[in-house]
Amino acid sequence: MSKFARLLHLVDSSIPTGSFAYSYGLESSLTFGLVKNLFGLRNYLYSFLQQVVSLEFPFMNSCYKIELPDLGECLKVIAEEYDAMMLVPTIHKASTVQGKNWLKLLESFYPDAGMGEIKIWFEKQKLPLHFVLVFTLCLKRVGFTLQDIQAMYLHMTLRDQVSAAIRLGFIGPMEGHRLQHDFYTIFDNLIEVYQEKEYYEATRSAFLLDTSQVFHEDIYSKLFQN
Template identity: 30%
Template sequence: MPEYLHSPMETRTDINVTNKSPSFGSLLQWSQWQLLDSILPTGGFAHSFGLEAAVQARIVSGPEDLRTYVIHLLENTGSLLLPFIYSGTISPDMQTWHRLDKMLEATLTNEVGRKASISQGSALMRVASAVFSEIPSLKIMRETSLATGSVAFHHAPIFGLVCGLLGFDCEISQKAYMFITMRDIISAATRLNLVGPLGAAVLQHQIALVAEDLSNKWMNRKVEDACQTAPLLDTVQGCHGYLFSRLFSS
């Protein structure tokens, strides 16, 4: 039978027989992409990073205000959280993770943001330990930590831990965290009708240049150097729980 008359099932069988098994490194690369995929159910889209409260407080009322808010949020993320991503990536072990978690628990003063960090971190650890089965230590660390109750499961240290175990280098892991923060805040802006889907895509592309500069500015710092650069954002997010009606959890 001519090759072009083969059925799809026959062709698929031939491919499965002839292809070589993928290497462990290749599988890790697919896992790295999946970690950054918005479809991964880690709960990031349930939070607005204080944007909803800022809208109701009239701090953000238009495209320029939104752009400024996103940039300040990225600056604050870089200064406060990238040190935890960096340390978690270069030392992806349970002892380092627990130490970073306790330090971040003591550093966060905003109760709304603290609960959001724990919610997202718990979801990320649960999903990562179930999905990335090629790294059994994730499941072991999660089960051990749940049994002892010794950590709060904050998001940034867990993200750094997972990135380190998935083979990210420290530069990529820190930029990846900035990327998902930018992605999630602009998604929140879209659902709050501050910008349309096309405008959101344009805004994300434009702010990527700023995000690159901010990432480089705050990259590879020790957790002892973590700090707030935009305290107003922290204050506004803390007001989220007082909103009469709200779409997001934080």
């Protein structure tokens, strides 16, 4: 019960990792008419989640399989490959900001779990602290299963997108939370499909979403950073 309660705390929207500062392409998609109605928002969210599992999950799987405390050459290859796939500069920056915040937060929550070793390793390798990588490495150190970590990550990414749509005034709070509730029905299938894939099988699947993220800088007045 205590472990489940800690998991609920870590997925709380008030956790200060910085994720609520970004819309990850949703604001520009609404601004430039790529998403025009609720049907379009549903399609957007489905494409967004598909890209999350096809791109992020293989890296999470590979990170989780690394035997601790030794990080070694294997993680270096994974971290370099992930960094190379962060094609949009603002998303690259967001990932590293959240990664640093997450590591700092988990280090304060679990001072005996050796989170500082992760930071030192990345600094020695001169590699960015990307959120997906440190998210997985940290939660494995405190005993969460890979399936819990993946479900937690999907929940957080979906929640942030729905919250962005609400704060942008595109949908109301009740409609937004009903939409979020509906999308939980596909979580098990998404996780199952990508449960065994490794980092070298990661793919980007939503190129229009990537394009909308680039266009974010052209918005005259912005509510989110990206």
